[in-house]
Amino acid sequence: MIPYLNIKKINQPYQEAFLSKTKLFFDKGHYILGDEVLKFEQEFAAYCKVSHCIGVGNGLDALLLIFKAYIELGALQPGDEVIVPANTYIACILAIQNAGLTPKLVDTNFLNYNLTIDVLQQQVTQNTKAVLMVHLYGQITDALAIQTFCKDFGLLLIEDAAQAHGAVANDRKAGAIGNAAGFSFYPGKNLGCLGDGGAITTNNAQLADCVRSLRNYGSELKYHNIYKGINSRLDELQAAFLRLKLPDLDFDNKKRQGIAKRYLTEIVNPLIVLPFVNDFSAHVFHVFPVRVEHRAEFQQYLMDHNIQTLIHYPIPPHKQQAMSELNDLRFPISELVHKQIVSIPLNPSLTVDEQDFIIEKMNGF
Numbered sequence: 001m002i003p004y005l006n007i008k009k010i011n012q013p014y015q016e017a018f019l020s021k022t023k024l025f026f027d028k029g030h031y032i033l034g035d036e037v038l039k040f041e042q043e044f045a046a047y048c049k050v051s052h053c054i055g056v057g058n059g060l061d062a063l064l065l066i067f068k069a070y071i072e073l074g075a076l077q078p079g080d081e082v083i084v085p086a087n088t089y090i091a092c093i094l095a096i097q098n099a100g101l102t103p104k105l106v107d108t109n110f111l112n113y114n115l116t117i118d119v120l121q122q123q124v125t126q127n128t129k130a131v132l133m134v135h136l137y138g139q140i141t142d143a144l145a146i147q148t149f150c151k152d153f154g155l156l157l158i159e160d161a162a163q164a165h166g167a168v169a170n171d172r173k174a175g176a177i178g179n180a181a182g183f184s185f186y187p188g189k190n191l192g193c194l195g196d197g198g199a200i201t202t203n204n205a206q207l208a209d210c211v212r213s214l215r216n217y218g219s220e221l222k223y224h225n226i227y228k229g230i231n232s233r234l235d236e237l238q239a240a241f242l243r244l245k246l247p248d249l250d251f252d253n254k255k256r257q258g259i260a261k262r263y264l265t266e267i268v269n270p271l272i273v274l275p276f277v278n279d280f281s282a283h284v285f286h287v288f289p290v291r292v293e294h295r296a297e298f299q300q301y302l303m304d305h306n307i308q309t310l311i312h313y314p315i316p317p318h319k320q321q322a323m324s325e326l327n328d329l330r331f332p333i334s335e336l337v338h339k340q341i342v343s344i345p346l347n348p349s350l351t352v353d354e355q356d357f358i359i360e361k362m363n364g365f
């Protein structure tokens with residue numbers, strides 16, 4: 001069986017070092033916002049080439065806290081409109097709504113499944129105050145054009161970089177493209193910890209200070225609350241684990257890109273639409289999505305050959321029961337993508353034999 005993702009195998013090499021760190025942790029007895037979080041924040045900021053990183057509890061809170069902070073700082077007002085791609089994970093919509101802002105969903109395209117500059121130009125209105133670009137599946141697209149557009153129109157540009165740790169577009173890492181970015185370190189992500197974790201990156205010192213306070217009950221000094229914050233701190237043990245893994249992230253991403261190059265050249269089957277990639281450094285292949293008309297049949301065929309696949313995602317956010325206010329909206333391309341997309345195994349722990357086997361079976365469908 002080739003599982004979609006063998007997370008045990010990916011984390012195994014770090015086990016011993018982590019256990020020694022855990023022992024030190026017991027000796028120290030400092031559990032919340034200690035040295036490990038502080039050091040990880042410095043190291044991840046340096047990695048992304050930004051001046052500030054703030055560790056938080058998860059990827060959803062990372063996005064939520066960015067929006068909340070912009071409201072506290074007066075850069076956004078409650079109810080302001082934020083453009084967000086319809087083809088995304090529901091966290092994006094929840095973060096916007098839970099901050100008291102209004103999501104304006106826009107359709108995607110068949111080339112990279114992300115937000116394009118054309119759609120942005122068509123959909124922007126006088127009410128638009130911010131854009132949430134999502135580097136879905138690990139790919140940064142139209143970065144320069146979207147950056148320039150947002151600057152010219154005075155819009156805040158926020159990145160959802162939860163799937164794109166280490167991707168580079170025009171010499172800027174994911175996390176350094178917009179005014180601020182949210183990351184997730186959920187175990188399955190390209191940089192994943194042993195539970196929940198997230199971070200915000202930015203070059204804006206004021207925003208960083210505000211987020212740092214908001215993640216910790218809105219206080220800078222203990223028991224002095226400046227804002228109505230939340231409790232969403234990156235856990236000390238998770239930060240310790242992330243510090244062990246971060247030095248290998250680029251190597252792991254290169255492995256992912258190498259496997260993707262093989263898939264893109266060696267999978268030749270008119271029934272399978274491969275992802276479009278024009279710049280390999282801008283894509284870290286968090287997932288390798290293909291489109292197939294008869295998806296259920298395709299998944300069953302692969303399962304019969306012991307290859308596990310997943311769907312990212314089966315139901316678009318605007319069609320979810322929880323989003324009844326959005327249920328009447330129509331996004332034909334996103335809806336078709338959700339019907340046809342399927343992710344095949346691609347991760348750094350995949351052996352050459354497994355890659356060969358996957359390619360062979362893909363061509364045999």
Ligand SMILES: *Cc1c(COP(=O)(O)O)cnc(C)c1O
Binds near residue numbers: 059091160162197
């Ligand atoms: C994983 C993910 C999130 C949410 O991260 P959590 O840590 O699970 O809250 C947000 N956006 C995208 C695109 C994701 O893939």
